Amino acid sequence: xxxxxxxxxxxxxxxxxxxxxxxxxxxxxxxxxxxxxxxxxxxxxxxxxxxxxxxxxxxxxxxxxxxxxxxxxxxxxxxxxxxxxxxxxxxxxxxxxxxxxxxxxxxxxxxxxxxxxxxxxxxxxxxxxxxxxxxxxxxxxxxxxxxx
Numbered sequence: 001x002x003x004x005x006x007x008x009x010x011x012x013x014x015x016x017x018x019x020x021x022x023x024x025x026x027x028x029x030x031x032x033x034x035x036x037x038x039x040x041x042x043x044x045x046x047x048x049x050x051x052x053x054x055x056x057x058x059x060x061x062x063x064x065x066x067x068x069x070x071x072x073x074x075x076x077x078x079x080x081x082x083x084x085x086x087x088x089x090x091x092x093x094x095x096x097x098x099x100x101x102x103x104x105x106x107x108x109x110x111x112x113x114x115x116x117x118x119x120x121x122x123x124x125x126x127x128x129x130x131x132x133x134x135x136x137x138x139x140x141x142x143x144x145x146x147x148x
Contacts, residue, residue, distance in 0.1 A: 001040065001041045001042070001043070001055075002038075002039065002040045002041075003037075003038070003039045003040075004036060004037070004038050004039075005036065005037040005039075006034065006035070006036055007034065007035050007036075007037070007062070008034050009032040009033060009034055009035055009062035010032060010033060010034050012030050012032045012062070013029070013030060013031055013032075014027050014028060014029055014030055014031075015027070015028040015030055016028075028070065029068070030068060031064060031068055032062035032063060032064065032068070033062050033063075033064050034062070035059070035060040035061065035062045036060055037057060037058070037059045037060065038057065038058050039055060039056065039057035039058075039080070040055060040056055040057075041053065041054065041055030041056075041082075042054055042055065048088070049087055049088045049089075050085060050086070050087055050088075051085060051086040051087075051088075052084075052085050053082075053083065053084040053085065053086070053098065054082065054083050054084075055080070055081075055082045056079070056080060056081050056082070057078075057079070057080035057082075058077070058078075058079055058080075059077065059078040059079075059080065060077055061075045061076050061077050061078070061105075062075070063075050063076070065110075066107075066108045066109055066110035067110050069107055069108070069109050069110075070109070071109065071128060074107040074109070074132045074134065075107065076104050076105040076106065076107040076132075076134065077104070077105045078102045078103065078104050078105075078136075079102070079103045080100055080101075080102050080103075081100065081101050081103070082098060082099065082100035082101075083098070083099055084096065084097055084098030084099060084140075085097055091146070091148075092145060092146050092147075092148065093143070093144065093145055093146075094143075094144040095141070095142065095143055095144070096140075096141070096142040096144065097139075097140070097141050097142075098138075098139070098140045099137070099138070099139050099140075100136075100137070100138040101135070101136070101137055101138075102135060102136035102137075102138070103135065104134035104135055104136065105134075106131055106132055106133055106134060107131070107132040107134055108130070108131050108132075109128050109129055109130050109131075109132075110129055
């Protein structure tokens with residue numbers, strides 16, 4: 001199996017937080033890019049009860065550069081590696097188990113101001129620079145029940 005998926009993130013220009021008070025909205029410039037995700041996978045039916053699965057994917061980040069990366073969304077390119085199996089207990093019941101590890105490029109923040117727009121930052125505003133050490137582990141279990 002193989003897949004290529006395009007996601008139109010370029011519509012996500014800003015994150016706007018509106019308040020019920022007279023306080024002006026907080027506007028965070030996002031300016032995200034469109035992305036692609038590429039994946040390949042294999043299902044191997046070992047016998048009538050067991051199916052083995054494995055796959056890999058490369059998932060681009062929509063965040064264009066470290067200046068647009070925020071601590072709220074420290075995204076970066078990801079490589080997925082996954083394994084799993086399916087076991088059919090009988091004609092009506094089965095179980096699927098899958099595990100994926102995401103290797104994430106270590107995100108970097110580069111002088112992100114509090115309000116994310118340096119031209120509007122008040123005097124004495126703080127900024128954030130730094131690196132993240134990122135990885136993700138996902139475990140999924142599913143029970144299948146066919147009604148007859």
